[in-house]
Amino acid sequence: MGTVDEVVKESGGHEERILVSVRLRPLNDKEILRNDVSDWECINDTTIIYKNVNLSVTERSMYPSAYTFDRVFRTNCSTRQVYEEAAKDVALSVVSGFNSSVFAYGQTSSGKTYTMTGITEYAIADIYEYIQKASCIILFESSAREYLGRDNSSSLSATVNFVDLAGSERASQSLSAGTRLKEGCHINRSLLTLGTVIRKLSKGRNGHIPFRDSKLTRILQPSLGGNGRTAIICTMSPARSHVEQSRNTLLFASCAKEVTTTAQVNVVMSDKALVKHLQRELARLESEFRSPRTSLFPSDYEALLREKNNQIEQMAKEIKDLTMQRDIAQTQVRDMRQLLGDDASLLMQVGLRNYPNLRVQGSPDYRSPMQVSILSDTPSIDADIRTCSDGHSRSSSEDQIIRVPEFEENFLPNSSSPRLLAGSSNYSESDSCEGWDEIEKQSSGTSEDLFKEVHCIETKESSTKGKKESNFSSPEESSKFPAEMTAEIGDKADKATVSPPADDYERVLTPSLKINGELTSLPCKEDQECVSFSPYEEERKSSEEPLSLPSKDSQTLESPKFADNRESVPFALKEEKELNCVHTFEAPSPANLSSPCELISDSPGSRSLKLCRSRSCKASLMDDLHSPRFKELSKNENTPPSRSERSVNSRPECREIKISPLNFTSDVKDSQEKGSTIYDENDVNEVSKGEDTTNENVNDVDDACDARTDETDELQYEKEVKECPEAELEHDKPSKCVRDVGLDPIEEDLKTLRSWPSEFNMRQKEIIELWNVCNISLVHRTYFFLLFQGDDAKDAVYMEVEIRRLTFLNDIYSHGEKTVVNGRTLSLSHSMKELRQERRMLRKQMLRKLTEEERESVYLKWGIRINSKHRRFQLVQRLWNKTDDMNHIADSAYLIAKLTGLMKPGQAPKEMFGLDFSPRPSRTYSFTRSLISSIL
Ligand SMILES: Nc1ncnc2c1ncn2[C@@H]1O[C@H](COP(=O)(O)OP(=O)(O)OP(=O)(O)O)[C@@H](O)[C@H]1O
Structure with a gap:
């Protein structure tokens, strides 16, 4: 027999027969005394036989043996x-919810009470044991239900009956009478009814079952009627004297053996539980009805399985990518830590060589927390920051120097930002660091030197008599051009010979003809190309594509952006070995406003290039010729009031100066030896002092300028201003005419330098405001902001260019107009769109460039909740939005520099903002492409 648990598990609602057993008791003392014999014998565990051999044939045929x-x-x-073997299984069914009954059936004194007493005792004991175990379980389940909020008030309800029937007995044998006899009769009737019911039940449930014929059968109906398990133990005496009762008992037992019952679990549920059960069942059925997935076919399961597998694969890839990113980040952190562990000399080395100084404007005590936070892995930063702060914009080496890490990664300014000009776009292929190294090699110390060289030329030029310079440089001798030009001015200033440029050169210039001393503007043939040098220019479509060369540019100091494209913009200058430069202006017609320069010719066979060189001319590279700002500037205090009255046609005094190739090196050397650097204030003063001498040497040019004053019409003037505004200024100052050709910026810059710090701050704020209004690229703002800190006098030029450019854009945008630059339409909506794209890029870069800790630090600093939903979006939206808060601006710049892996500012070519004074690297360098690759 199994345990209670096993019984419970095995209980089921299936049809089964009544378990019938027979127990044969031993002969009792009375029977023994009577010498009664035992005629019954159990031959095995299931069979009992009658062993009296004295039975007659008739008796044997009537009764089975x-x-x-x-x-x-x-x-x-x-x-x-x-x-254990005849009652326990049935009796313990009650704990599983089955009704059960255990009967003891047999004649009087056969041992029914003797048997049932024991069985009941054992059964109760087992049930009690089960209840004890079950109580713990039920208690636990109740707690669980309570905890889970489940209401399960259903319970099992079953009964177990232990029935000790009265024994049937023969009245004759019991010798009873009276009430005892009457009782015996009722008992026998009940037993008879029980027998009848059993017999009928044994034949099937067809027909009437007389359960109600006796109280006994009515009571036992649940046990015999089907819903319950029943065990009948028939007791019998082995004595021969009771053989007839024993046979009846066995007959009863045999009938009972045929009776089948179908026991079912009796579950009792409360109304509340029943309602809840039904509601759940209803909800389940409705869910199945709505969701066809619950009734998926095997094919559907296959599809579902494939889908899940794909998702798993996708997630595995993501995990792999994230792991790789994590490893990279860890490597970077490790490298940085190693860097931190290096000695100070190494830091200095790294800082000076590989991490070019980035000058940062700041208030005296300004220190950007963001900077410290972001660049905390760059040890030199803090030190540099601490040692800085001069109180205002940098103007010396004592300025704050910020080293932005990851400068090996270049960045790509937004398309709306000024692009690298032609030369800049032709840097080399991939190794940006190498490119920078190249720049550094070629221009170490360099831009300054060359800038000085240029201004030395100007100084020297100023010392020549009546000579004017042209800044054209032949492609073959670009680096020498300024000197050559200067020499030519010195040698042939009075020749006014036309040096016809080659076709290609002519193509990129807006020529104007000067015939018999009169200049005639020629339409610019390549306006678009000329404009392409504006700051709006997109990167060149191809590095091989000949770049348009505005005459202004060609007049300006040697520009790297041209140097790289010299081969594609062949000049005839070398062949001609002379360059005519006419210190005069052409006032272009409105149609030719974009014409940056004019080509003049005074003879059919030759043409003179009217070259106007001035700072403004240089600046105009990055400015739009239509810029109203330009017009305003042209009317500034440095502009003689009479300039607007000049006429192009009345410039006889503006002689054409034939310039032949010069020895740049020697000239530069001479100039440098004289210390005539344009931005050296002392030198400037010297130049100013030497003004008279200069004037004497350039009288003819001065005369020309004077003469022009009376003939200039306003329109022409404006055109001139747009093209060569500074040069125009020189015409207003005859006494300075020649010197001004090269040195007019000096005087202007000199004035500026005297109050430069405040001037710088003012311009910087103006630029920042305009950036914001015009939706200029954040990366461009950042780069510009970090690059130009006012510590270099020539920054003024770049800032002026930037202001003009932005003013122009603002003017266009504020009128809802569009402008087309190099085939590209610029409008406010377009700039806004590009700004949004850039912000998206920055959002992505935050994940790539900043560790989680750094990001959290940034969020905290910028007042953004770390767990807010669109925290990266919020952050990029806040960048550069407080134009009046320089701390905010600096923080924005540092963050963007970090995100974009900003290029090495100290080595970055400033010409990307329109001007350049440094030589170009000989090798090509796809700077723009590297920027793109660094961002994408
Ligand atoms: N298996 C047995 N082993 C030994 N003695 C037994 C056995 N069965 C019954 N007896 C004895 O037989 C006598 C009669 O038993 P019991 O009272 O249980 O019979 P009964 O069937 O209940 O009679 P009645 O129907 O009158 O109640 C008792 O003294 C009992 O001890």
């Missing part, structure tokens, strides 16, 4: 054994 039941117990079997 062997009876088989579920279990037969011999006389020596214990009640415990009877219980």
Whole structure:
């Protein structure tokens, strides 16, 4: 027999027969005394036989001699054994919710009470044991239900009956009378009814079952009627004297053996539980009805499985990518830590060589927390920051120097930002660091030197008599051009010979003809190309594509952006070995406003290039010729009031100066030896002092300028201003005419330098405001902001260019107009769109460039909740939005520099903002492409 748990598990609602057993008791003392014999014998566990050999043939034919039941117990079997094998299974069904009954059936004194007493005791004991275990379980389940909020008030309800029937007895044998006899009759009737019911039940449930014929059968109906398990233990005496009762008992047992019952679990549920159960069932059925997935076919399961597998693969890839990113980040952190662990000399080396100084404007005590936070891995930063702060914009080496890490990664300014000019776009292929190294090699110390060289030329030029310079440089001798030009001015200033440029050169210039001393503007043939040098220019479509060369540019100091494209913009200057430069202006017609320069010719066979060189001319490279700002500037205090009255046609005094190739080196050397650097204030003063001498040497040019004053019409003037505004200024100052050709910026810059710090701050704020209004690229702003800190006098030029450019854009945008630059339409909406794209890029870069800790630090600093939903979006939206808060501006710049892996500012070519004074690297360098690759 199994345990209670096993019984519970095995209980089921299936049809089964009544378990019938027979227990044979031993002869009792009375029977023994009577010498009664035992005629019954259990031959095995299931069969009992009648062994009286004295029966007649008739008796033998009437009564079977062997009876088989579920279990037969011999006389020596214990009640415990009877219980275990004949009653326990049924009795313990009650704990599983089945009704159960255990009967003891047999004649009087056959041992019914003797058997049932034991069985009941054992059964109760087992049930009690089960209840004890179950109580713990139920208690636990109740707690769980309570915890889970489940209401399960259903319970099992079953009964177990232990029935000790009265024994049937023959009235004759009991010798009872009176009430005892009457009782015996009722008992026998009940037993008879029970027998009848059993017999009928054994034949099936067809027909009427007389359960109500006796109280006994009415009571036992649930146990016999089907919903319950029943075990009948028939007890019998082995004595021959009771053979008839024993046969009846066995007959009863045999009938009972045929009776089948179908026991079912009796579950009792409260109304509340029933309602909830039904509601859940209803919800489940509705869910199945709505969701076809619950009734998926095998094919659907396959598709679902494939989908899940794909998702798993996708997630595995993402995990792999994230792991790789994490490893990279860890490597970077490790490298930085190693860097931190290096000695100070190494830091200095790294800082000076590989991390060019980035000058940062700041208030005296300004120190950007953001900077410290972001660049905390760059040890030199803090030190540099601490040692800085001069109180205002940098103007010396004591300025704050910020080293932005990851400068090996270049960045790409937004398309709306000024692009690298032609030369800049032709840097080399991939190794940006190498490119920078190249720049450094070629221009170490360099831009300054060359700038000085240029101004030395100007100084020297100023010392020549009546000579004017042209800044054209032949492609073959670009680096020498300024000197050559200067020399030519010195040698042939009075020749006014036309040096016809080659076609290609002519193509990029807006020529104007000067015939018999009169200049005639020629339409610019390549306006678009000329404009392409504006700051709005997109990167060149191809490095091989000949770049348009505005005459202004060609007049300006040697520009790297041209140097790289010299081969594609061949000049005839070398062949001609002379360059005519006419210190005069052409006032272009409105149609030719974009014409940056004019080509003049005074003879059919030759043409003179009217070259106007001035700072403004240089600046105009980056400015739009239509810029109203330009017009305003042209009317500034440095502009003689009479300039607007000049006429192009009345410039006889503006001689054409034939310039032949010069020895740049020697000239530069001479100039440098004289210390005539344009931005050296002392030198400037010297130049100013030497003004008279200069004037004497250039009288003819001065005369020309004077003469022009009376003939200039306003329109022409404006055109001139747009093209060569500074040069025009020189015409207003005859006494300075020649010197001004090269040195007019000096005086202007000199004035500026005297109040430069405040001037710088003012311009910087103006630029920042305009950036904001015009939706200029944040990367461009950042680069410009970090690059130009006012510590260099020539920054003024760049800032002026930037202001003009932005003013122009603002003017266009404020009128809702568009402008087309190099085939590209610029408008406010377009700039806004590009700004949004750039912000998206920056958002992505935050994940790539900043560690999680850094990002959290940034969020905290910028007042953004770390767990807010669109925290990166919020952050990029705040960048550069407080134009009046320089701390905010600096923080924005540092963050963007970090995100974009800003290029090495100290080595970055400033010409990307329109001007350049440094030589170009000989090798090509796809700077723009490297920027793109660094961002994408
Ligand atoms: N298996 C047995 N082993 C030994 N003695 C037994 C056994 N069965 C019954 N007896 C004895 O037989 C006598 C009669 O038993 P019991 O009272 O249980 O019979 P009964 O069937 O209940 O009679 P009644 O129907 O009158 O109640 C008792 O003294 C009992 O001890």
